[in-house]
Amino acid sequence: MKLALFDDHRLGVVEDTADGGHVVDVTAALTWPHDPDPVTAGWWRRLCRDYGEIRERLAAAAAAGPRTPLADVRLRAPALNPSKIVACASNYADHVAEMHGVQERTLGGVESWMMRFDVFLKAPSSLSGPAEDIVLPEEVVAAGQEIHHESELVIVVGRGGTDIAEEEALDRVAGYTLGLDVTVRSAADRSRRKSYDTFSPLGPWITTADEITDPGGLEIRLDVNGEVRQDVHTRDLMTPVPRIVAYASSMMTLLPGDLIFTGAPPGVGPLTPGDRLHARISRIGDLRLNVREG
Template sequence: MRVCVYDDDRVGALASDSTIVDLTDLVPGHTPADERMNALIANWDAVKPTAAERVAAGGGVPEADAVLRAPQPRPRNLFAAPVNYHKHQQEMGGDAGVYVGRQILTAEVRKGFLKAATSIVGPDGAIELPWEDRRFDHEAEIGVIIGKKASRVSTDDALDYVFGYTPLLDITLRGEEDRSFRKSFDTFTPIGPYIVTADEVDDPEKLDFWLTVNGEERQKSNTSYLIYGIAKLIEVYSEVMTLQPGDIIATGTPEGVGQIVPGDTVVLTIPEVGELTMPVVARA
């Protein structure tokens, strides 16, 4: 199933007739608008049969007429894996890397960092670059949405705790500031347009994906090249803290990261999950 947030922050799903059917009544009425997806995910086992019936029946808002927003606007935690592909490690450091002469440590050492949840933006928005005199890069990633509380889970069991997957861009300011600062600007975590539930993804550890800027391919890889795979990331993070329904893990980016500037259009394609298109603008 492909679930989303649309129009006036309603939660819905893409139906078989290419309409968006409303699922908002399946979450408690007192739920704040930006918490509705968290509530839907937390209660998914109970509401899934009703949601499936509505998806089969269709008759909702035509997809072309709906305003699709970030499908998970307010996770409690937004985790990110640093340098989780070996070829990305190579392009960041060494004699010709972005950080010339540096030894770049991978996720095996750095493990992870937190981004501000307020950096999330959906396909209804844009990537807003705040400064003209600094370099900002695109990073293509898979977003993993946690489905239930996970504490000290093993790699073997980890994928049982996944609700779904979404295209995710990790926009990055290059420089000497801490990672969390450089990656937490408003609009620096575009996601969407849908979360595809885990039961519709055959093998998340073998997902093809690619990124283009203005039609030019810059990144192309497969999650099988991850240093820490999706299950391993869940094991590592859940050993430290209890993951909550709706939490997002950004799995890391492969080689090919490059600068973006106002006027660019960035497109991330994950065939089994979806396509995210984001314009780049200067912050007003």
């Protein structure tokens, strides 16, 4: 099932078809109150936790409800106020290799510790949706610092937990979506240079985990102004999804609705005002985003 948030943070089930697709509003099928305020919307985190219990109700509502063309709604980021955004660093071998050149150019040398897999945190306020632009901070552009795109598979945590065993990890996942980890190339802490507003575009919706039983079987592609920048397969993740979930949960409790960016594929590159991005992940969907200076 593809679950979207749209308009006033309504819950929709998406049918993604060749004619542009439709969404069915299934908000009324929830068995708990729907709070449209994204700051206090605990209903969304509960959905991530209890999706298995309500799946059949949502499917029935989607089958019976009226369809609205996706072109007629405003898609929102398919996440509401997660307690945290966890992100993976150095998780594709070819990206690690290319970062030597990037760091030589932007930092004047290679930071060896940044070439090892690990996780870090991004501000939840950096989330933005399919209808929003990526906004490059004026002061960063004026300083001549490069701002790069990183298109990634994103895990949406379901039941979550602490010290999750790797063999149980996929059972704790609610679904998957597409995200861009936009980043300033500088000597600053990762969390600082990756947490500007709009630096975590997310969408267009979540494909639930019962439809993606193998998250290592997905293709990721990003075009910038029609030029292919990133084209990779998630089987190339050095630390695969189950191990990512287990590792992250060994140091922090993963809560329902938390997001985990799985790492940048090779092909990262600079963004400039006026750029048009087209990112997609097989079995999930597409994001088309514009870039502007703020």
